[in-house]
Amino acid sequence: MDRIIQSPGKYIQGADVINRLGEYLKPLAERWLVVGDKFVLGFAQSTVEKSFKDAGLVVEITPFGGECSQNEIDRLRGIAETAQCGAILGIGGGKTLDTAKALAHFMGVPVAIAPTIASTDAPCSALSVIYTDEGEFDRYLLLPNNPNMVIVDTKIVAGAPARLLAAGIGDALATWFEARACSRSGATTMAGGKCTQAALALAELCYNTLLEEGEKAMLAAEQHRTACSTPALERVIEANTYLSGVGFESGGSRGA
Template sequence: MKTVLIAPNKYVQGRGVLGEIGSYIKLLGQKPIILWSPGIKRIIGSTVRASLKEAGLEPSDIEFQGESTKAEATRVAAAAADVGADVMVGAGGGKALDTAKAAAVEAGLKMMTCPTIASNDTPTSAATVWYDEKGNFEGFECWPFNPDIVLVDSLVIAHAPVRTFASGMGDALATWVEAEAAYKTRATNLGGGVSTLAAMTLARLAYDNLMEYGVEARRAVEHQLLTPAVEKIIETNVLLSGLGFESGGLATAHMVANLLSNFPECKDMMHGEKVSFGIVTQLCLDEDTDVDVMCQIFDFLIAIGLPVTFAQLNMKEVGREQLRTVGDICAGEGSLCANHCFEVTSDGVVDAMMAADQLGSERLTFQPENKS
């Protein structure tokens, strides 16, 4: 048995650090190409261009088409080769960053991720989640190395929609829930080994930070305020969760979340929102779940506005037969659910999803103020 921990070479977070992007890119190469959407370009473009000009760099850029498909990654890699780029910079949300990572590997470039929202933990990871052109989940692929530099401007994150920030907390909360489950079987992590004690410690720290600072941080971001609590949760969503999930382990929470992407009703849901329901499903599935802790997690997810019921996922009318497609894949070969220390069956997963919905509905009635 071997233990493996993987991580980016450098992680930079702080107010206004986007203004230093040129100096950091210059550590990696001289001819950067930036992958971003028109919306992201409008938000951060002037800051990025000014910093690159100050560093004496003349970047190329390419517009992200919206989905992290294999065809999109190949298109971006070809564009990078055409301009002779030596550094790939992915700016924006998770799908843009995942595409940039894949394109960097294909083109043999150095890699920087620059998230503009803290909605998931992809910025630090050496993996890409693949979707088709219609947004259906197709799988994920692990790359040989993590990004060289992760640059996180906290002020940009704090000014992004609060929904994205809360979604990131959902993704981060799964880190400990899944890592703890996977460690019981010493399951192989995405780095190709068993989790280190360091990864488990980071995963637990992510959980503890969320429980202590998450609600306060969400309130601040709702008003576009950058406070110490927000800084802690940005680091939790991006760094602690990223290292914790990749070097800790995954299980039912992400398996269910990924499969929810294939339901038309969930097309407009963010990744962390689907993970939220994956978490409560896993808690209802796992025979070792502490009921008091489970209820605390339900209440936390409700407090930050994440889904714990089918109705909140736009799936109010879903039936057992529709859910069976999720259960069958979860119980099938190659499923992340195999990382549990007990047998996972299709009926067991469906029962857990329905139990989570029932408990979520019950816990919602206990809340004095419910966020939607």
């Protein structure tokens, strides 16, 4: 069996990077549909609009309906097609990001993902979890490609409830043990092949980073310090989001 690793086309992380969204997204498309959590749009919409405008991009912003359902995906597709959008940006939490990935897949356009919390490793993955309108599990949508770009504003993540960061740490801690078990057994990963050395190394780096920096990052998050003044928080956000994301998808996922 072949060895395969997959990951987002580009991963960008930094404090106030939301101010530079347009600059980074410009190479992908000129016209964008932004799907965002209502709460996030409440404090970030004007910043997003200015960033796109400064980059000479056209943007249509719409709030996420609340469930990553086929009906919600179809609703957003209607908005995107009416506005002639050539790419999708999802900004917010897990269901919003899954919806953006699924929407872009069905439209056949690029997608960028901007998580505002570091509670899971899903943002970097080629997977959307689809629910019914009532919030019941419907199906897994395995996507042919990972997001074109993942952009993480660590200042926004640092301001989120600390319990969300703790959830991400708990999730990411298991990545190394799952990847190691899959590597030893020769199991097939979500990438469709055996684990690569690179994926295994990222999974181990994820674990070591969390052991070294996790406690300091949690203290910073609990005090809502800005990420630019806490290197530990920056490293843990990267571990939760990128290292664990590539590690679980290309390293292997098993009960740990």
